[in-house]
Amino acid sequence: MPRIARRALMGAALPALALAQPAWPEKPWRVLVGGAPGGASDILMRIIEPSLREVLAHSFWLDNRPGAGGMLAAEICGAAAPDGYNFFINHIASNGIGPHLHRRPGGFEPNRDLAGVARIASMPNCLIVHPRHGFRTVADLVAFVRANPAAGTFGSAGVGTSSHLSGVMFGQRIGVDLTHVPYRGTAPNMQAVLTGEILFAIDNAPASAQQVRAGLLTALAVSPARRWSQYPDVPTMQEAGIPDFDVASWYGLVAPAATPRPVIDRLAQAVLRALADPAVVTKLAEFGADAWPAGPAEYQAFMIAEETKWGPVVRAAGATRG
The missing domain is CATH 3.40.190.10 (Periplasmic binding protein-like II)
Structure with missing residues (x-):
């Protein structure tokens, strides 16, 4: 094909490509919650919601699906359309302990089937x-x-x-x-x-x-490796002489694994911006949580490390369920 013809074809394709990848988000997006309304996941999302809405123009709606320690909501998210409008506020129970504790039908694996967006906060x-x-x-x-x-x-x-x-x-x-x-x-x-x-x-x-x-x-x-903001004088377990003890009830956002990377990056940037706001940090602290920001790659690696850490503990506890 002549070079001019190829350029013309590529030029004609550009508007179609632009139309196929509209700016995100164009409408409110869903955040699945693995617990009942009014729980920690709900409250954390509502604290950062004004900042996210300011950056993204659209906000989210919460879809509470309690069950199996958050694994039910995690599985629903993993099977949802990876279109940038389905997310899950996950936590230690769903992506750290849950993979060992709850065996889900169909071979669902949270840290394979869900992609990390951003870590939000932790509570000790x-x-x-x-x-x-x-x-x-x-x-x-x-x-x-x-x-x-x-x-x-x-x-x-x-x-x-x-x-x-x-x-x-x-x-x-x-x-x-x-x-x-x-x-x-x-x-x-x-x-x-x-x-x-x-x-x-x-x-x-x-x-x-x-x-x-x-x-x-x-x-x-x-229990975490760092002191809690509300107990500055109380030592960590490690400081108190208990080696290799680092436990925090952490929370973050994940998406179906095939969600477009630009969407994940944009939402991650909005979350990290919110967690850099002193007013948001103060509200989190008033609830008892410490802001603990991490972007997509760091959060994904963190979740995998948490799953690895909890395997031997769950087996020692004899707590594995079907």
């Missing part, structure tokens, strides 16, 4: 005990359970939750076979520490913050 767990025990440090607790292993009971918000697996990991790190007592949620788990039904719990830090500040509970350490 906190090791709490009753003041009556007199423990001032994690070392005090460790010494006690090593001397009295039968008294080494810990509670959780349920089998397979991060509070359960945090306790299992703690036992692994200190070399003590601790006894797990599951409850139906964080509130009854915290109440069990208050009443003395269990020795300790490593559960959602914001949920127990009021009791800690009132002196009803003692916070010995927070």
Whole structure:
């Protein structure tokens, strides 16, 4: 074909290509939520929503699909059209613990079938005990359970939750076979520490913050590798002498794996811009979350590392479900 003819053909194709790839978004987009309305995922998205709307012109609508620790919503997102209008606010349960805990029909694999857009925030767990025990440090607790292993009971918000697996990991790190007592949620788990039904719990830090500040509970350490903004004087588990202990309830956005990269990049930029806004950071902190921004590549690598980390812990806990 003559060079001029080829140029003419390419020129004719350019308008069609432009029409085939319109600016995104042209309408509101869906964010699947793996829990009931009013949960942490809902609140985090609503905090960053004004900033996203300002940048993208269109906002999102939340589609709550609770079930299987967030895996139901994750699977719906993975099977959705990769058209830039389907996303999922994911978390440690869906993409870290969930791949080992819940085997989904059809071979769904969250970190293969979903693409990372951006990490948004994290909330720590906190090791709490009753003041009556007199423990001032994690070392005090460790010494006690090593001397009295039968008294080494810990509670959780349920089998397979991060509070359960945090306790299992703690036992692994200190070399003590601790006894797990599951409850139906964080509130009854915290109440069990208050009443003395269990020795300790490593559960959602914001949920127990009021009791800690009132002196009803003692916070010995927070679970992530970095300190929590609301407990600047409380050490991390690693600082307290527990090696290789880094647990955070993290949240972010993912999309169906085949979603166009320009869409993922544009939404990621909007999220990261929101998390650079001091007002947004303050609102997150008021809710009990720390902004923890990461772009697509970093977030994807992080999720894969989390899945790898939790495999041995889930197997040790015997928590695998169908």
